[in-house]
Amino acid sequence: MIKIVKADGVAEREFLAKLRERSGETDRKVTEIVSGILADIKAKGDEAVKAYTAKFDCASPEYFEVPREVIDGAEKECDEKLVAAMKRAAENIKNFHERQVQQSWLIAKENGVILGQRIRGLHRVGVYVPGGTAALFSSVLMNVIPAKIAGVKEIIMATPPGKDGRANREILAAAAIAGVDRVFLCGGAQAIGALAYGTASIPKVDKIVGPGNIFVATAKKLVYGAVDIDMIAGPSEILIVADEKANPKFLAADLMSQAEHDKLASAILVTTSAALAEETDKELARQCALLSRSEIIEESIANYGGIIVCNSLDDAVDMANELAPEHLEVCVENPMEYIGRLDNAGSVFLGNYAPEPLGDYFAGPNHVLPTSGTARFFSPLSVDTFIKKSSFIYYNEPALREVKDDVVIMAENESLTAHANAIKVRFE
Secondary structure, eight states: OOOOOEESHHHHHHHHHHGGGGOOOOOHHHHHHHHHHHHHHHHHTTHHHHHHHHHTTTTSSSSSSSHHHHHHGGGGGGGGGHHHHHHHHHHHHHHHHHTTTTOOOEEEEEOEEEEEEEEEEEEEEEEOOOGGGGOOHHHHHHHHHHHHHHHHHHEEEEEEOOTTTSSHHHHHHHHHHTOOEEEEEOOOOHHHHHHHOOSSSSSSOSSOOOOOOOHHHHHHHBBHHHBBBBBBOOOEEEEEEOOOOOOOOHHHHHHHHHHTTOOOEEEEEEEEEEEHHHHHHHHHHHHHSSTTHHHHHHHHHHHHHEEEESSSSHHHHHHHHOOSSSEEEESSSGGGTGGGGOOOOOOOEETTTTHHHHHTTTTSSOOOOTTTGGGTTTOHHHHHGGGEEEEEOOOOOHHHHHHHHHHHHOOOHHHHHHHHHHGGGOOO
């Protein structure tokens, strides 16, 4: 079911090169369509948002803005056990992200100079949440809770209505648990445009976060600059590093947990054991037949899945750092030995009992992670995503007099004479 590659310095390089092709350039046709939608939203506001909602989602949504009492009452419409699980997950997410909070600071020098940095939350953030078959209520918790901890003053959520004209009840329940302020029933590129530019009904936000399809991702890319965004997310991916003692049943299950996201998803196992590779392949075939999204899994694994058999765990770690995967599982006998060497990964899952779905839903660390190798330089969504920083400077007259010549000579050597003059004029 899955391709097995014996690392020899060439075969694995060819395999990895093909893997990188899946994150190619944005489709030009999609960009043209999205650009047109964004232009309409900018020109016509609510009218255009509602027209696109009727075209793509539902002709007559129950509401445009969901009433507060409907949001607050959504928990009662959901399964009690699910709501309880959401609340426990929310508490874990809150506890983890509270440790990321930074403090403003100030230093006062003996000569009267005062320097510092002020940190505060963004004023207003937009959270996009897909509906339909991909009703990702977990992403509500992951995006909203860090924003609340950061001190964001207002959180606006956009989510498409279902065919029945209503919002997904689990998404609304998660919105109530996490603390969303307002919810609008609109989806796709039109929702991103409304959040970015503002309409008569939907407030303009400072930043847009949250997952979506290619139209949503393209819209986020195009509005960047008018607003900030979290990241341009590519297809989901998992890399598992395993030794010969790992359980092939677990490995196969974990590979498929990412492959079921998307036909472009990537699921890779790197192991030192050829026997484990063969057993994992058998388990993939056995388990896949029992799963509801088997067709997606099979195509994903056929095109972008693979098992690489390498010579040592050191080689496997080097490969993990090179690929910089979104999710990295370390299924080896002593996983803590490797944590200090795993430099490039969105989130690292250590041991045989920390599978990736634990991070997706419950453990606490964020599941909004860099993809397509961008973990080399990007970080997971966090409290830092929702803050802004300003520095401040205070000098008195004696302090400025002491350094004025240094500032003047630097300005004059950059031919910025007005800069130099702003210093000189104070001492004439």
